[in-house]
Each structure stands twice: as structure tokens, then as C-alpha cells.
Amino acid sequence: MSVAMERLRKPWPDVRADRALGGAAALVGVGIVVMVAFVADHSWPIFQHNGLSWLLGGGDFQTEVARMNAATVHPTAIDYQLRAWPLIYGTLLCSGLAVVFGLVIAVLSSIFIVELAPPRVSRTVIRVVRLLASVPSVIYGLIGITVLVPFVGNHIITRHEKESVQNVIQLTGAGLIVTVVLLTVMITPIMVALICEAMSSVPPSWREGAVALGLNPLRAVRAVTLKAIRPAIVAAAVLAAARAIGEAIMISMVSGGKTFSPNPADGIVFVFEPLRTLASTIVDYREGLGSAPLAAAIYSFALLLLFAAFVLSVGGYLVKLPLRKYQTRG
Amino acid sequence: MSAPVKPNPTMPWIWAWRDPHPGAGKGGRGPGRGRRSSPMTWRWSDRLVLASAWAIGALLCVVAAAIVLYIGVRGIQYLSPSLIFSRPQASTDQAGSGGFLDPLFGTVLLTLIGLVISLPLGVASAVWIAEYGQGGRARQALARVIESSIEIVAGTPDVVLAIFGLAVFQLSPLAFLSFRAEGGGVFGRSFIAAGAIMSLLALPSIYAATRDGLQSVPSQMREAAFALGKTRITTIRRVLIPNVTSNIATGATLGISRIIGSTAIVLILLGSTLRTETVGSVPVIGLLRGTGSTLTSYVYENSAAGEGGAPQKAFAAAFVLLVFVLALNLLVEWIGRSQERASGVNAVGAAVGAVV
Numbered sequence: 001m002s003v004a005m006e007r008l009r010k011p012w013p014d015v016r017a018d019r020a021l022g023g024a025a026a027l028v029g030v031g032i033v034v035m036v037a038f039v040a041d042h043s044w045p046i047f048q049h050n051g052l053s054w055l056l057g058g059g060d061f062q063t064e065v066a067r068m069n070a071a072t073v074h075p076t077a078i079d080y081q082l083r084a085w086p087l088i089y090g091t092l093l094c095s096g097l098a099v100v101f102g103l104v105i106a107v108l109s110s111i112f113i114v115e116l117a118p119p120r121v122s123r124t125v126i127r128v129v130r131l132l133a134s135v136p137s138v139i140y141g142l143i144g145i146t147v148l149v150p151f152v153g154n155h156i157i158t159r160h161e162k163e164s165v166q167n168v169i170q171l172t173g174a175g176l177i178v179t180v181v182l183l184t185v186m187i188t189p190i191m192v193a194l195i196c197e198a199m200s201s202v203p204p205s206w207r208e209g210a211v212a213l214g215l216n217p218l219r220a221v222r223a224v225t226l227k228a229i230r231p232a233i234v235a236a237a238v239l240a241a242a243r244a245i246g247e248a249i250m251i252s253m254v255s256g257g258k259t260f261s262p263n264p265a266d267g268i269v270f271v272f273e274p275l276r277t278l279a280s281t282i283v284d285y286r287e288g289l290g291s292a293p294l295a296a297a298i299y300s301f302a303l304l305l306l307f308a309a310f311v312l313s314v315g316g317y318l319v320k321l322p323l324r325k326y327q328t329r330g
Numbered sequence: 331m332s333a334p335v336k337p338n339p340t341m342p343w344i345w346a347w348r349d350p351h352p353g354a355g356k357g358g359r360g361p362g363r364g365r366r367s368s369p370m371t372w373r374w375s376d377r378l379v380l381a382s383a384w385a386i387g388a389l390l391c392v393v394a395a396a397i398v399l400y401i402g403v404r405g406i407q408y409l410s411p412s413l414i415f416s417r418p419q420a421s422t423d424q425a426g427s428g429g430f431l432d433p434l435f436g437t438v439l440l441t442l443i444g445l446v447i448s449l450p451l452g453v454a455s456a457v458w459i460a461e462y463g464q465g466g467r468a469r470q471a472l473a474r475v476i477e478s479s480i481e482i483v484a485g486t487p488d489v490v491l492a493i494f495g496l497a498v499f500q501l502s503p504l505a506f507l508s509f510r511a512e513g514g515g516v517f518g519r520s521f522i523a524a525g526a527i528m529s530l531l532a533l534p535s536i537y538a539a540t541r542d543g544l545q546s547v548p549s550q551m552r553e554a555a556f557a558l559g560k561t562r563i564t565t566i567r568r569v570l571i572p573n574v575t576s577n578i579a580t581g582a583t584l585g586i587s588r589i590i591g592s593t594a595i596v597l598i599l600l601g602s603t604l605r606t607e608t609v610g611s612v613p614v615i616g617l618l619r620g621t622g623s624t625l626t627s628y629v630y631e632n633s634a635a636g637e638g639g640a641p642q643k644a645f646a647a648a649f650v651l652l653v654f655v656l657a658l659n660l661l662v663e664w665i666g667r668s669q670e671r672a673s674g675v676n677a678v679g680a681a682v683g684a685v686v
Binding site: 012013014017018020021022024025026027028029031032033034035036038039042105108109111112113116117121124125127128129130131132134135136137138139140141142143145146147185188192216218219222239242243245246247248249252253279282283286289298299302305306309310312313 | 369371372376379380382383384386387389390391393394397398400401450451454455457458459462463472473475476479480481482483484485486487488489490491493494496497498530533561562563566587590591592593594597598626629630633634635641644645648651652655656658659662663
């Protein structure tokens, strides 16, 4: 024992240090591979019984969940039946809208921070953005559920609109619009950080050249800076989308908790309709993991999210590659 | 968040019409006193973009201020010392349901467990990749695998991590780490399970901050240490690590703010029980195997989304949570500023210290 302690205390030979540190690093790598393998393994029954068609529509998610919950210890093939399109649609819809709105806000506010604002103001705004990024999602959810949802439910949705769909769904205020607003607030800071970083690495001489050619300063930003950092803007959108699809708690609090696909054909009521995303479903059914089919379904949602996050982060990396020539960091 | 964005140090050039350098034209250097572009002469569409950029900048501040003020006002309105220092009680009545001492304790304990696991792993991986991972093809390949797997973790939503943790800690070899039901069923829910998964949340920021710090240490410092006959590992311990402590601290602080903000992992992996429950009678191990809750899950359960239906208490807990987050933000900024002030001097000092 004491010999071992003595060996540890003495300066390490390089080889051992290399092995120890490399071992720790490899452990991290192995852990992540194990994670993917585990989630894939647990979701296997869903693939086994549905193939890839569980990604499609055609079923009623609520009935399927009820059937999964009622399954016995030895579930049959029918218990595993799953059509998850409403959840995938909900995820794509609210993440997509949030990314579109967030991108406009992020580009404008990055121009403001990097180009327009006096240094003191821009430092303050950067602090504000950092704060918005670090507010926990449960606080956004709490504000949503106590302030925004009642406000939308009582003041924005008219009685006429409530009556127009009362046979299908009840509009309480919890739904698409509150979800998208909060999601936008949550993902905009990520985009602002990435776009600002790229923007401030564009050589100032480029814009000065454009101004010298007669463009006004704002036009120069648009024609030169924004064009140069286009890959960074796309990458920011992609990474923010990855964050948006994974958001669970806030969405589970304010999205209405009903499996429903908001339908743009409904007109303005569309934005008030409740929805459910993949991640929020995992939180909503966290107590149902005792049932094997439901657990498999939840793991398959997790696998889908993992896959999507992976594809998006690889996509973000690839999109950013052309930026290398400006010596911006990836 | 990624690297801090530095504001333009000089007067932003777009304000040039305001003549940022009065008298600069006289000496022949700096911007001259020529005709300047004023927004008044721009096209209306450009003026619209200019106005909306200012408006959006202001909007961000207003949104942040609204969130902080709303939670602050509600929090101060409902928070009382008795809430912080009393344990939660099972009660249908809000007056009798106690405070959030246990969730507060849970937050602290989870943060500690998460850091204890992620700090050594994150720093070790960063050091290995930055200092050892470059020599030879095999090393480079391994380094790339590790880097990309950490990136995958960084991009993985916390619900997915939580679900994965449940799968792992329900395995029978790991069953001793968590609560076991009467029939032998393993729940896979405990402080140690949640803390281990929380460490995955903190790992990417610790790793990235350490690696960036190591990469920005000038190579002369390593060479100087090698020239004095120091081994690689001594150089790392005596020169490099002391040099990047503020980076590690920044990464750890960012990691902590991710840990204390995560709700899904607590709901799924810690059981989100009302009180901290221990398993078995061994003091520390029983606690680590036990279940509990944190501030985030307390907010969730007491809001209309959970079963509690006690929004006042949710607001009070959310206020405490927000104070933590604000404090961590200030800490990151303070570390960054002191690093900026010390950079250069600090680097030389560390090199000298290592030689002596």
C-alpha cells in the first residue's frame, strides 16, 4: 500500500502520465459510445415491430400509449405498434419557427452589438445575452405557465375562436405560440454568441473598402460582413435548432400536454393549438417506464433526438468549414 | 456558451459621422474631416434596418430585465427565511407543505458529485489531447474520436442523457448504487446516478475551456521547461496547469450553471421525491444511494405543470435559482476579467515558478 502511494507521489515518468491521462480521455470516449449503444439497444423492440414506419403518421398516439401502458409482462407485437409522426411534426414545427424568428433577431442584434452600439452599451447587451442563455429552462417554463399561458388564454384567444374548435380541442392558451415565443428567447442567445464571434473576426478593412466605394455603412455590413459570415449564420441556426429540438421541460410545461398536430389550415387558431414534441413526451411519460413497450418507445424517441442532434452538430461543423479561410475558430 | 465576444474596442466605425476623433484630421492621421454618411441621407429601407437593429438590441435588454424583475419581485414577495430553512412536508395545503431545504441541499449535493466526476475527467482529456494527442497517427485518431464524442455529449439534450442514465443504472451490476424495490426491481434512481449523468453536462465546457487555454499557452513556455530538463508531465503540472487555472475555473462555472439548471435529469434520475430519502443505514453511502429533489424539480413540481399547485413556492424557489445563476454569471465575468488583467504577467510568473 505504502509502496503504491510512494510511487504515486513521486514525479511520474512520462509514459505512465501519458497512459493515465490517455486512459481518462479514452474512458470519456468509450462512455459516449456506450451511451449510443445503450439507447439504441433499448429502443430496438420498436424498430423490430414497426420497422422505420414508426416515424410516419397514420396512428393515434394517445391510443397507442394507452395500449402500451396496459401491456402485460409479456407484451405482444400489437403492444409495440407506434406511429410517432405527430410528435416529430410538433418538434419540427416549434423548433423551425423558433429558429426562423430567432435568426432574424440574432442577426439584427449581432449587427447592433458588433457594429452599432457604443462599447459600453454593447458590453451590457453581451452580458444580457449571456444571462438569457443561462436562465434555466424551468424558469422560462414557470413564467410561461403563470404569465404567458393565462394571458394568451384570457385575452388573446377570442371566445369565437375557442368555440370554433371546441369539439376537437380545448384552447387554454398553452400551445404553439407560447412555446415558440419562449423557445425563441431560449435559443437566440446561442445564435447571437456564434454570429457575433464570426462578425467580429471579419477584417475591418473589407467594410472600409466597401464604404470607400460609396456604400453607406449599413449597406457595407450587409454586402460584406454578412456575406462573409454566411456559413457562420447557417451554423448558428443549425446549432440552435439542435438545442431547440432537445428542449423538454419548458415545452412540457407550456405546450398543452396533448397529442395534437397544429394544423395551418385552421387559420389563426393554428397558433393557439396545443402540441407535443419528442423531448416533452419523454418528460411527460417518465413514470411509464415500467411498461416495456412504452419504455422502448421512449428510448426510440431518445435515439431519434440523439441522431438528430448528431446530424445537426456534424452539419454545423461542415457548414462552418469555409470560414477557416478567415482564420475564425471553428 | 462559446468564447466570449469582445466588443469593438474603439468607437464603432458606423458612428463615424459623429466624428469620433475630433481634430484627428489635422495631423494627417486618422479619419479626415470629409463628408460623412448620415442615416438621414440613407434610403428608407436602410434606415428601417438601422432602427430595427437598435430596437432588437433594446428588446433583448427589456426581455432579460422583465424576466429578472418578474422573478425577483415574485420571489421577494413569497420568499421567507422559514421557506429556505424548513423541510418540505407532504400536505394538500400550501401553508403546511413546508419549505425547500431539501431541494436546496439536493442542488448543492448534485453539483458537487457532478464536479467531482467531471473536473478530473475533463481536465485529463483536455491535457492528453492538447499535450499528448498530436504525436503519431494512432494518437491523432484516438484524439479525434474523443473530441468528437465530447462534442456529441455537448449536443445531446439533457432528457436523452437522463434516459440513458436510467438504462445504465438499472443494470443489475450497478443496482447497488440505487434504490431497490421490494421485489428486487431496480429503479436506477439515486444521487449518484443523477450526479454521474450531471457530470456529462459539465464535461464539455470544462474540456473545451481547458483545451483552449492549453492551446493558447505559447510554445516557448513548454520549450523553456523542456530545455531545463523537465519531463512532459512535470511541465504540465508545474507550468501549464497553473497557467490555465482560470480557464478551468471558467469551464467549471459554466458547467455548474448547466448542472443547477437541469430539470429533466432530476425528474427522471433523482426521483424528484419530496424529501431527501436515504437508502440503508450507512451515513454517506445511504445518502448517495438515496433519492431527492433539487430547486429545479421543486419549481417544476410546484408549478401548475406538476402536482403541487403551489405557485408561490415555485416562485420563491425560482428566485433562489435565478440568484444562483446570476452569481455564477458574475463569477465567470470576474474570472475572465482578472485573467485579462493578469495575462502576460501571470504566464511569465508561472514559468519562473516552475523553474525554481
